[in-house]
Each structure stands twice: as structure tokens, then as C-alpha cells.
Amino acid sequence: MSSVATWPNQAEQWLDARGKGAWIAAMVLGFIFFWPVGLALLAYMIWSKRMFNGSCAKRTHHSMPRHRFKSSGNSAFDAYKSETLRRLEEEQDAFESFLQRLREAKDKAEFDQFMDDRARKARSDEAEPAGA
Numbered sequence: 001m002s003s004v005a006t007w008p009n010q011a012e013q014w015l016d017a018r019g020k021g022a023w024i025a026a027m028v029l030g031f032i033f034f035w036p037v038g039l040a041l042l043a044y045m046i047w048s049k050r051m052f053n054g055s056c057a058k059r060t061h062h063s064m065p066r067h068r069f070k071s072s073g074n075s076a077f078d079a080y081k082s083e084t085l086r087r088l089e090e091e092q093d094a095f096e097s098f099l100q101r102l103r104e105a106k107d108k109a110e111f112d113q114f115m116d117d118r119a120r121k122a123r124s125d126e127a128e129p130a131g132a
Helices: 002-018 020-033 035-047 075-131
Strands: none
Touching: 002 020, 020 035
16 A cells, blocks of 8 residues: 555655656656646646746755765775765755845845835925925
């Protein structure tokens, strides 16, 4: 019974690891072979917001390793490769958080500009009737 309950989760993780293209391919194949399956996949993709996000792989970013690689047979090289990939993932995370902070700062600057323009317009509207 437990294998029946886990196969949808395994399929979902497998498709997420391959990205949005895999989800779309599964949906198209579902429509081709049995249209209700394709329709169900489309509904699930919309409901889970997989259809409109940048990448499905980002969804599982912290829950599973990004890179699984085949062992070369040389433990020193494998350790070096693993450490390099870990370091690159940390740098990517740092860069993504930097970009997020940059977007937030830009949003705040735009909002502050909007509020300043609004206050300036309100002051000029108050000044006009007094001068007329």
C-alpha cells in the first residue's frame, strides 16, 4: 500500500527535477494517449503554480541536492567535484539573495518616489485654490 501512495510523489519529484519542459511533455502525452490524464495534469500544473513559475527545479531547491553525479571511481576527484558543486551552489544562493535584495530596494525606491510625487501633488493642489 505504501508504494502505491508514494509513486505519485516520486513521479512529481522526477518531473520537478527535469523542469517545466518535462511537465509539459507529460501533459501533452497525457492528452495524446488518454485526454482526461492530460486534462488532470494541466489542472494540477495550474493549481500548483508549476505552469507559471520560472522553473520547477527551484521548487525543490532545499529539499534535495541539485546535482547528482555518477562516481568517476576516483574518490579524490569525486570529493573535489562535490565540494566545487557545493561551493557553486552556495555562490548561486548568495547571488539569488542579492538579486532579491536588489529587487526589494528598487521596489522601495519606486514606492518612495510614488509617495513623494503624491505628497507633492497634494501640496500643489492645496496651494492653487489659495492663490486663485
